[in-house]
Amino acid sequence: SNPTGMVYTKEEISALADVLVKYPETWIITDDIYNRMLFDGLEYSNFVQARPELRERTVFVDSLSKTYGMPGWRVGFMAGPESIAQAVTTLNSNHITNIPEVTTAAAVAALSGPQDVTEAKNLEFQGKRDQVMAALAAIPGVVCPRPQGAFYVFPDISCAFGKSHNGVAINNDVDFCNALLEAKGVACVPGSAFGEPRALRISYTCPTPQLAPGMQRIQEFFAELA
Ligand SMILES: Cc1ncc(COP(=O)(O)O)c(C=O)c1O
Structure with missing residues (x-):
């Protein structure tokens, strides 16, 4: 990755x-x-x-x-x-x-075959990158480096550690991913899989219509942390 x-x-x-x-x-x-x-x-x-x-x-x-x-x-x-x-x-x-x-x-x-397919796909991914970055910027405490390529974002979600979601304790990135999947049906990869346990890897390769609802669920999840 x-x-x-x-x-x-x-x-x-x-x-x-x-x-x-x-x-x-x-x-x-x-x-x-x-x-x-x-x-x-x-x-x-x-x-x-x-x-x-x-x-x-x-x-x-x-x-x-x-x-x-x-x-x-x-x-x-x-x-x-x-x-x-x-x-x-x-x-x-x-x-x-x-x-x-x-x-x-x-x-x-x-x-x-035609090689311009990759340019069209890149433009689509760039738009999705911007959409995901905007959604993450609206979450207090979350910071994210701006990707320059590929199709992932890697926000720092450590502001969630020490909190809980519907009574489920979130002490690290793995807890976060499990709780997000269980509560909201959104699958991400814990940053520790890539050597950064404060982060979360989001892949935005899903069909475009699924992206906004998925990001909205992540925003809701953060808003519901106590
Ligand atoms: C950096 C990098 N190299 C290689 C691969 C593997 O590609 P392949 O599907 O051809 O096995 C991936 C797939 O995620 C990747 O991100």
Whole structure:
């Protein structure tokens, strides 16, 4: 995941690449699955663009899950040095044999079809990001970094800790998620799953008509804390 939806700037990638150049024994595996899911005109940059000499030890990992809205199809790809590609092919041929024909056909259709679908989807997600951010801003005590891509928000909900909802004590993020699910039917992921126990991960991939009612239920839940 990228729960906060933060995006490295070109300058940050460049600075990291400058460090990696100094460590020639280090392999770089970069999971760039959200590289086309950027908002507000931001642009994707990577280590090889920054320092082309890193190409021989950089492995890019990507998937059709996010770019083409195909999570669960379990089809992805990687690009890297030939020696790595050959080793991964050997591993995969013993491990998964091959991906199913239907999935292969869907992947070919996605990769060879119109590529502007991702732009339309991005605009939709950007609008949803704004909608979710506005709903969270209306909840006293909740603060949230503004996502720059992907489709998650990661608000700090620790203002709820030590309180209770309909008699159910909320002492941490897991209590919060359980109570929210039980009371309001809204499913989120505790921030501790991503190393930040003060936070809550909300994914806004639900159909657009469900988003406003879902956020309203989260607002009600906070308002009902005692
Ligand atoms: C950063 C990141 N990498 C990889 C994946 C996995 O993608 P796939 O559906 O291709 O297994 C995800 C899915 O949530 C992700 O967020």
